Amino acid sequence: MNIFLNLIDLGGHNSKTNKLRKNIYKTTVLLCLLQCLLFFSCKKKESIVNVVTLSKAHQVTFALQDVELALGSLYRLLDPEFADKAEIVLSIKELDTLKPEGFKIDTTNNRIQVIGYDEAGLMYGTLELAEQIKLYGLDNVKSVVQNPYLEMRGPKFNIPLDVRTPSYSDVSDAAQHNLPHMWDLNFWKNYIDTMARYRYNYISLWSLHPFPSLVKVPGYEDVALDDVQRSTTNWNEHYNLMAIGFDAPEIIENVEVLKNINIEEKIEFWKSVMAYGKSRNIDFHIITWNIFDYGTQGKYGITDKIDNEITKDYFRKSIKQLFVTYPDLKGIGVTTGENMHGAKAEEKENWAYETYAKGILDAAKEMPDRHFTFIHRQHQTGAKKIAEKFKEVVDAPNVEFLYCFKYAKAHVYSATEQPYHENDNFIEDIQGMKTIWGLRNDDTFYFRWGAPDFTREFIKNLPYDVAKGIYFGSDQWIWGRDFLTKNPETPKQIEVEKHWYQWLLWGRLSFDPYISNERFEDILRSRFPDADAHKLFSAWQNASMVFPITTGFHWGSLDFQWYIEGCKSRPEFAQNLTGFHDVNRFINLGVHPKSGNQSIPDYVKMVSEGNTTTLKTPLEVAENLQKISESALKDLEDIHDINNKELKFTLNDIKTVSFLGKYYAHKIEGATYLAWFRDSKNKEHQELAVKALERALGFWNRYVNQAMLQNHNPLWTNRVGIVDWKQITEWVKQDIEIAKN
Structure with a gap:
């Protein structure tokens, strides 16, 4: 609205003229005010x-x-x-x-x-x-x-409750930093709210032996633990992969008390957590590995021996007491095998039936109006034998029996199709019963991941008819609070908020795998209004594909066999003393069986014999990694002048992973030419290998420098040990010498 005040110059400055001038001015001002009132009274108001x-x-x-x-x-x-x-x-x-x-x-x-x-x-x-x-x-x-595509959608959460009742992941920085947060109700409220918004509807807490920290078992009352303790020991780099020895004297005898709390107060705490979950449509399940007796300290004659009748009685009563104590606890899960001292499959299942099965049947009989879930992992025992042994649980009217299968081994970021259920005849063996597909992510701990196309395709490829749902999570990581970020938020972000896009994708697409990329792009636009959402979406998706493309080619199926952010495994799997996957390991390690990739030895044999293939050759894999990494970096050039702290962190992660992609591209290229040289003795192939590995070193340096701008390192992990990017740089340099010599 424009209002023009035309003040007339009548000339002169006598009193009459001045009086007339004032009258005209007053009349004009009144007209202006009236016009303003009319304008605002007629303007459409926003409705409540x-x-x-x-x-x-x-x-x-x-x-x-x-x-x-x-x-x-x-x-x-x-x-x-x-x-x-x-x-x-x-x-x-x-x-x-x-x-x-x-x-x-x-x-x-x-x-x-x-x-x-x-x-x-x-x-x-x-x-x-x-x-x-x-x-x-x-x-x-x-x-x-x-309507929900998958009925159960939840995280795998290895929970560090106390040094005396550890999880599989406790011997790591992630667990030691997060142990205090497990007893913080604000953490759980924030975590549960976030997971509910992402459409998750259950949380599975995984522990080796949680009962002493959670319940007071009739007849075994002295096993219950007061206080929350953490060890102050100087930890070793590597511990037993079967989680044996976590109660070594130097661990248990050197402790600090993190929280003064008795067992009754602990019970009230977890009742509150589970009730809060219920208020967000999130159930809790507790899943264990066996047989572990951590925290019992030999009381009452409890041991980890499979033939100990006292141990069987203690476990059976512990299972029942969990459900008696926690009215909102939905289910229990059992894993057989990790610490059963060479027992036969039948012996393992007999023990699990005498303890876990009878425990939940006791609870179900005592509480007939309550519905329970019993989860049996098909881990080291055949599905048919499990169904036969646990028939009474399967037939119980108020117990739902579910299998659980490690669908993608330890690396969901490998290929959108997986063969392992087929190799085990799992679907045929369970004869129409339902399973939870275990989706292990032991890949992305530092860097934010987000590739909707990969996630959507993966979920659609799950064997749907037998699928009850999924769990998504890690054994090398505790998805608690962030402790890696330099200059973090205050308070520090919970991990599922730091990695919000990854967790949102797996949750939302498990609920509805038909959500379009346009919706995800709009979510990015709303969250980061300073950025070009289309460029951000594209860059993030391309950079994220570095993980499955690399791991689909360089396939170490288990968590201790491959960790991509550090190019490491346990030393024995790397076939050297360091655990670093050098150029030789890139030559001789095979490809994921459903990746569509060709291994380096097969490629060299093919070209030497003059044959062709429909598989993606190693050089094509390297080219693809180059392409997506370069595309991500190109998109980032158009996103600048950023004031949003989270967006800065996100862009840094995308750039960092793009450099990592270029490193692996050149490493695969160098490994291919080196293997070709060894077969052909053609010096040109050796020269190409050296040049490629020199370029790989350059991009590894850029990867480390970019990552260190906002992340703490070294990092101690429970499966591959210490990940020290600067130390690894020296091993990257050695690849060049391997190729030269």
Whole structure:
């Protein structure tokens, strides 16, 4: 609106003229004020958005907070009696189109209705509504019907409860830094809220022997542990891969008390955590490895011997007591084999039945109205034998029996198809029963990952008919609070928020694998308004593919056999004293069987014989790594002048991983030419190998320098030991000498 004040110069300065001038000025000002009043009174005001919820469930109240944030000051919650006057109505209704946890958003009849099959469905529908409002505005909310693609979606969380009751991951920096956070209710609330928004609906806590830290078992009361303790020992680099010896005297006898708390207070703490999870549609499961007696200190004659009847009785009563103590605990899971001293498969399953199976059957009989879940990992025993032995559990009316299978070994970032269930005839053996597919990520600990196309394709390729769901997580890492970042947030971010995009992708796409890339790009645009979202999406996806392309070619299937961010494994698998995967190991280690890649020895044999292949040759893999890394770096050139701290960290990670991709590209190229030279004795191939490995060194240096801008290193891991990028640099240099000599 433009208002022009034309003041007339009548000439002269006598009193009459001045009086006239003042009258004209006053009249003009009054007219201006009147015009302003008319303008603002006629201007359309933004309407208050009235919201009504017909459910008082905690899950729905939680999701409504996001709607309120999205609408800001326009949000107003009305009582249910005013539903006919509301623009947004939330309700629960069993529609033919909906399944448990499913929802419908209907935008017809000039109002938005969110209908959930149940409280969980209404929560997810309300979260979807909040996201649409945030991304596109209230007027652009779209109708949608969604049902969960996978029924169970959860993290694998190796939990360090106490030095006396360790997890598999305790001998590591990740566990030692995170042990205090496991007893912090604020951590768990933040973690649970985040996982609920990403559509996860259960949390599996993995431990070697958690009972002394969680329950007081009738007849074994003195086993229960007061306080939370952490060891102050000077840790060794490597410990037994079967988790034996975590109670060595130097570990147990040198401790600090992190929290003064008795067992009754511990129980109340975990009751609160599980109840909070329930309020976000998240169940808790406890899964163990066996047989471990950590924390019992030999009391009552308990040992880790498979034929100890006292131990069997103690375990059986511990399982039952878990469910008696924790009303919101959903299930228990068992792994046989790690510490069973060479027992036969039948002996292992007999022990598991006498302890875990009978324990949950005791609980199920005592609480017939409660529904339980029993998870048996198909780990070192055949599925058919398990089903036969545990028939009573399978047939129990209030117990759901599930298998669990390590679907991608330790590296979900390897290939979108996996062969291991086929190799074991697993699907045929379980005869229509359901399984949880274990998706292990022992790859991305430092750097933020985000490739929707890979995640979507992976999930769609899961054997769906027998799939109950997935767990996604690590054995080398504790997804607690970030401790690697220089100049971190205060308080330090929880890991699932630092790595938010990775966790969002696996959660959301497990719920709905048909979410488009456009939606993810819009989420990036909303989170990082300073960046070109399209360029960021593309750069992040390309850089993230460095992980599966490299690991799909250089295949060490287990966590101690390959860690890509450090180019390391345990020394024995690297076939040297350092654990570094040198150029020789890149020549002789095979490829992932479903990657479509050709190994270096097979390539050399092929070219020497003048044959061809439909597989991706090593040089084509190297070229692909070069291409995606260069593309990511090119996209980053158009994202600059960044004030957002998280975005700066993210861009640094993308650049760092792009340099890592170029390192592996040149390393694969150099290894290929070196193997070719050894076969052909052609000096030109040797020269090409040396040049490629010199370029690899250059990009390794850039990788380390970029990574060190914002990360602490060295890092002590439980599976491959100490990862020291500067030390590894010296080993990278040696690759050049190997090629020269």
